[in-house]
Amino acid sequence: LGAMGACLWFLYDGAVGYPKKAEIWKAFEELDEETRGEEWPKIAEEHGWPELAPNEHDYNKSPEDIFFQFLMAVPAGLASLWFFLLVVLARGSWxxxxxxxxxxxxxxxxxxxxxxxxxxxxxxxxxxxxxxxxxxxxxxxxxxxxxxxxxxxxxxxxxxxxxxxxxxxxxxxxxxxxxxxxxxxxxxxxxxxxx
Structure with a gap:
């Protein structure tokens, strides 16, 4: 179950979480540095994003970061599939x-x-x-x-x-x-x- 949870987490981050954070970071970066503090809350409210200005560490997600999430989902998914097959194949055996x-x-x-x-x-x-x-x-x-x-x-x-x-x-x-x-x-x- 842990491997399946990790697989789903990585897939979610790669498909939804990281691209959304990258979009938020891109919008934040496009703002003029001098007026970001005033403009960001308005833009965030319009898009339903957090009002707190994003930090680079958490929001600057590159295409490589996104790809890496999918890459990490593969071994986690294979591990969960292996355990699932063990349970299914053992079921009914005697x-x-x-x-x-x-x-x-x-x-x-x-x-x-x-x-x-x-x-x-x-x-x-x-x-x-x-x-x-x-x-x-x-x-x-x-x-x-x-x-x-x-x-x-x-x-x-x-x-x-x-x-x-x-x-x-x-x-x-x-x-x-x-x-x-x-x-x-x-x-x-x-x-x-x-x-």
Whole structure:
């Protein structure tokens, strides 16, 4: 939303704001320096402009300044389009665990017994785990992402996978069972300290 807001702001400034300020500055500059103070309020009132005399920094907008606003709108617009597409494309997508493995709405998946490694490097910080598997179709990588899918079922699928593979296949992070056991120990220690 921030990128979209910035894009719209730049477009407004390039199409409306800066040209209007340039017009005000040009009218102000055309006045005789000696009589500007007297003439400006009348001209400003006629055109619906601010009565306060414009300053050069805020009102002297060149064609390059105006072009630059449109130029800045491009990356902001592309960024907002990219995020919008991510949301639209993820909408309605799902992953599902069954007896054989995990499948997805886009046709990708893996079988439990084909998993060679579960990389949890980004699981704690971003909710992303990578499942590496090797089967009939060769080597594959499947991304489990709790941002794209409902968090709780995604966590359950990850736990189901961990229950089916040896601990040494889980790399760059603890298993969910280890996290739960650690939390239980800490909770018991806290309870003991309060007694």
């Amino acid at each position: 992953i599902e665990a069954n007896d054989a493995g995990v499948t997805s709405s886009w046709g990708k998946g893996f079988k439990w017994d084909h998993v060679t490694r579960l990389d949890k490097k980004k699981w704690r910080s971003k909710g992303i785990a990578r499942v590496y598997s090797e089967g009939e179709g060769g080597k594959k990588t499947f991304v489990i992402d709790d941002f794209k899918f409902k968090r709780e079922p995604t966590g359950q699928i990850l736990r189901a996978l961990e229950d089916r593979i040896p601990r040494e296949m889980i790399v760059n992070g603890p298993s969910e069972a280890e996290v739960e056991a650690s939390a239980s120990v800490e909770s018991a220690a806290d309870q003991g300290a309060k007694s």
